[in-house]
Amino acid sequence: MNSPQRTPTEPASPLPRHVSRDSVVLDYGLLAQWRLSPYALGFFGIGLPLFIWAAALAVSGWLLAIYLMVFLINWTVFMIMKNQSAKRMTATPTPDPALRYTLIRERRLRQGAAGALWTLTLLMISLSVSLSGQGQHNEFMLMICGGAAVGVIFFCAPVLLFLLILGPIAVAGPIFAMYHLHPGGELSQFMTGGMALTLAMGFVLNRHMQEHYLLQHGQLEAASERESARAEAHALNDAKMALMETLSREVQTGLTGIEQNLLQGLTHLSRAPAPRQYVDAALNEVGHLQSILVTTLDNDTAAAGQIEIDVRPLDIDLLAQRMIGQFAPLAHSKGLSLSYNTSSLPEGTLPGLKGAALGDEHRVEQILAHLLSNALLYTQQGRVELKLLLLPEGFLRLEVVDSGPGLSPGELEQAFTPHARILRTSSGQSGAGLGLSLSRSLSALMGGRTGAESTLDVGSKFWLDLPYDSGAVPPPRPVDSDDAPRAAHDHSLRVLLISNDSLRSALLRDSLEHLGHKCLTSTSRERALTLAKKAPIDACLISTGTLDVLEDADHRGTLERFLNSLRQTQEDARLTIVALLPDGQQAEALHDLGVTSLLMPLNREALSRALAQAPSLA
Template sequence: MPFSSGQDVVVTDFGLRAQSRLSPYVMGFFGIGLPVFVWSAQLGLSTWLLACYLILFVINWTAFMVVKGQAETRQAIEPADAGERRTLARARLWRQGLGGAIWAVSLMVISLSAATAGPGAEMFLMVCAGAAVGIIFFSAPVLLHLLILGPVAIAGPILALQLLHEGPQLSQLMTGGLVLALAMAVILNRHMREHYLLQNRQEEIAAEREAARAATYEVKEARMALMETLQREVQTSLKGLEQHLAQGLTHLSRAPVPRQCVEAALTQVAHLQSILITTVDNDGAAAGQIEVAAEPLDADLLCQKVLAQHAHLAQGKELSFTYNGQALPEHGAAIGDAHRVEQVLTHLVSNALLYTQQGRVEIKLMPVENFLRLEVVDSGPGLSEDELDQAFQPHSRIQRTSSGHSGAGLGLSLSRSLAELMGGRIGGLSTLDVGSKFWLDLPFDKSAPPPARPDEVLDEVEATSDHSLRVLLLSNDSLRAAQLRDSLERMGHKCLTSTSRERALALARKAPVDACLISTGAFENLDEPESRMKLETFLDSLRATQTAANLNILALVPAGDQVDDLQAMGVRPLLLPQNRESLARALAAV
């Protein structure tokens, strides 16, 4: 049978599938109808005629099952294209139609042969009419089967009753009922046709959606693979560049300007590495490719660790940087991924220290409902309500506050994704010209014990968290000495001041010191052996006063001419002019 359009192929294919799904009901109909058929045949038919009918049933059923199996075999084949679907639909159409034709033709033969048995066959023919209605019903899903098999099935009982010449009213009633059943089946087929087209459209939409999802997934996979490759290659190059710059910085012995340029380049390299890691993590979170652990955390230790790591930034800007964990519950632990929690907290603290020019930054721990809140409060410029919403959008930066500060605008967006992955939440409040607070809420389990702290971690945190140093300041300029002493004390260090080398040695013998900062201008001519020996003797004597510790000696020098000589003597030179941030970094490395 030729199909006039693609819709005909779709309707036929779905109709044939519907017929296949009716197979169990066909068997049930046959099982229920066979005893009724045999009982009615015994009332008005001879035994030999009933035996012939039963033999015919066996032959028909065998042929029907063979044809049905062939049709189902072709239905299981997945068509490669529209042409193959058309061919398979045509093959199934004829085979399933042949299976129905076997029963329709057999019913006509049985009905006409029963008419010769006399008036007693009326009950039997009424049962045959019921069988005809069954054939109409099971043919209804496919219009061609219905229009061919339906009339054939009802023709037998109608003609047989008319041949009996008995009960014309019964013949008319049966004819009207069978024709009405055929008409209703046609209406049902029209309704099913619309259903077939709607279902086909739904399947097409689902397939398109799945194809789009698969394509999106492939794009995300390719993007992540590209980003990971770029991260690996670029980070390797940046690390190499960082090492070369650091080596060059140690040997740079010229004017302070080139040295400051190298330091600025090192800062930019570190910044690029941070942006690279944040960008890759943000893409991974958006693609659902970041996995987080759900383990009990030592939130107190994490906060202390972040505090110690950023203490030098606060010192350089003379900010009050504190941690308040007094509200931490005595029992229980927050649940999350320690690495990711540290990553989020580091970003919140970095932002607070970056945008706060004066005042304070504080880390707090407090219970909130069923969460443990890690909160960072600052006295920065603050944000409006719209700016606060914008801050959490990816690649979005607040022009009013971020001017002059580089970044990718991904930190808060990534932090929100990581918080959600850990079952937590992140938020913020801010007031213009007053300050801001941002928090990370982590699920809190009151029955979970916090993890044990390794000894080496405790030692590291204790060593870094106490960033207060005892600094011996040697300066022969009273004004310069006062400025340096003020800066050191604002950083939280204890300062001992001397104006001569002899006084410095006397102070060092009386009290332990961690570092010595020399600011006496240019040193004597170190090319002369006598001058060089004099300075080396002083330095050795100074180190000898601190036998329990390795004394670190720093020197502020106005030019780079003596840098190599000082480094050879174990002195770390700091070229003038020296800003507070550079001095804080140098002391933080002590």
């Protein structure tokens, strides 16, 4: 007696919010009735043999044949309507509101017509049995019709309209026929009471199902609203990230232009301290703003869960030494002691630990840079120390200890809150207040953790714990990186500067000395070879404008012989060579010759990173 609305496993999608309560109840009632169709088929299949047996005893053969013919017609019409409804629902699985109303009306009409067809058939059979005469078999036949009426009430119960109209008609046939056979008899009264009770139970069931319909509809509405809110939040977050990336890119471009103009102007200044001080201050501020932009964008990306992490075994000892070398000039400029301490590790585990810490090398460096820069920034005198410790719970700890002003427990908690800055210690210092928050997010993404302890007026220690796998194999080091490095506290380099421009030479010498390095100056390659033979050097900085056309085999061979001769002047032949280029056209060819390229105008931070790969710091 039902036509399909949608597949049995497909949940009903919520109707629009302005749809009335009656429409919601009708929509769900029709669906519930559709889901009862297999049970209706089973009910008919079980009752049909009993009906045929009783009808064969109670009525004539030709009347039984008429009954079976009517059953065949009813099932044919039912299946046609069911298939048509199924095709319509499949063609429009998610209809718009207007079409949704049309479908509800069509389903109500189809399912109501199918129910009416079976109800009228039951009425016709009951009346024909009562008119065929009295007898025990006729009474039994009417009892079967009464059972069929109970089935009609049950299958109409999900829809109140069908229950109100078809239910009374279905029970009227057997009751009227029974009273016609036995007026005032006990069997007639028994059937009447049973039918009345069945109708009452049908109304109770309908009321319960209506509450269930509304509850289910409310749950689907809530789920739909949550999904919409989640999708809107996701879209808003994507839009926010896109805006942040756009702003970061545009501001970075502007700051880079300002930086290049300042550097270009710096080449035309004399070595008088006053104007150079102003330009240096402007360059430092540009670099600081660039760092804030990168940190802010990374923090938002990490908070959105969109940051990419590449976890693999790390050579923590080499990474730590590299970070110490990178921050040594800043410590030197502030008169602080910056040291690297591995004494807490088991004896004999360095330079290569047995096993390896697991993490993303770039992100570990980023976290350590935040911890070291904060320690050096807020420590006015004393020391900053980077320590390695193996923890028993399977972590390797990189701990940054300083002798700074220290923090109270409340201030320590505030330090890890995004955009929260501690006024007592950060007064006069600019920043976004995101470094520690970002560090905690990045460490969690790598399976590690970040924490801190601090004592007022004594100092602080901040740490990064990385998962440690004793069976992991760290990446191979350079062939000769196991040679004894220079003492950790001495990070100045001896740099040979080759420049044929006096102003640029003065600028570069000033930058190198500002970074804490010692500088030897030469205006030609021949003079450079002479100086390199007389004194040990760690790095060579070439700034002679456009180099030879390296596409020419002769020019390339000349440069290659010079570089080889320069390297051979040093006993270990480990020499970092950096070339300043007006453009990037020769960068790839120089890379093949073992030369690091930097574009002009020079960025002091880029120069510091390039020289950090020198043997004395590597």
